[in-house]
Amino acid sequence: MRNPPIRIADAISRSAQLNGITDTAMLDTQLILCFVLQKTQAWLRTWPDAKMSEGHLSHFEELFQRRLAGEPVAYLTQSCGFWTLDLQVSAATLIPRPETELLVEKALQLDLPETAQVLDLGTGSGPVILALASERPMWQCTATDNSQSALAIAERNLGRYGFDYVSFVCGDWYEPIRGQRFHCIVSNPPYIAQSDPHLGEGDVRFEPTTALTSGADGLDDLRQIIGGASRALHKHGWLITEHGYDQGSAVRALYAKSGFDQVTTHRDLNGQERITLGTALCQ
Secondary structure: OOOOOOEHHHHHHHHHHHEOOEOOHHHHHHHHHHHHHOOOHHHHHHOOOOEOOHHHHHHHHHHHHHHHOOOOHHHHHOEEEEOOEEEEOOOOOOOOOHHHHHHHHHHHOOOOOOOOEEEEEOOOOOHHHHHHHHHOOOOEEEEEEOOHHHHHHHHHHHHHHOOOOEEEEEOOOOHHHOOOOEEEEEEOOOOEOOOOHHHHOHHHHHOOHHHOEOOOOOOHHHHHHHHHHOOOEEEEEEEEEEOOOOOHHHHHHHHHHOOEEEEEEEEOOOOOEEEEEEEEOOO
């Protein structure tokens, strides 16, 4: 026997079940519905009495149950907004987060050449480099990642927008661009300590651990990136890195040890130290 059709409003009312799992229960439910129905949130508001087909209802129920189990909405809908872009994501990539937009903001504020060469290390699905390319179409943008699966998603995102002068290459950090120099390097690398208890909570339970953790103190990858940057930067080129809220002091020390000048840390919208940058004194 078939289940009776339900209205859009009835499906949205299910959001109450997500209370305690997410702070955005209503929004999460609406986003799942928009994905299933291929409609906008405005359409949902306009047609609350529209009936869902059995197929749509079954798909919605499957995704809603996964959300009840804690799986991030971005993985359920395979998309996430970042900067002004709508990007595809998958379980092979991190979910772009709003605080990372500060990395983009600080890079755009630099006085770089009109055709600056810019490198993004550990690009994942490509949010940072594609956001930069969307604002500076003359920049020559390169991004690396050691995951072919992540780069496949990044290439699809590039194909969606078709930005010129953006290329993705596979390999560990600086290895695939050895011998090249850049005016600016940006990176949002793994920076969570391997024993951090937050790894067992919330969305990060579903994200790739290799893209989250970096050694006992979370700084192993930042040590490599900061320590190797001067060999990949033009003189007076800039390095900008994201890091944990409690790592600002340690990261500034790494910049100083590697000979960077004008080292500055910026706070995110929550008032947490999040982005550190500095300029290379020599080649």
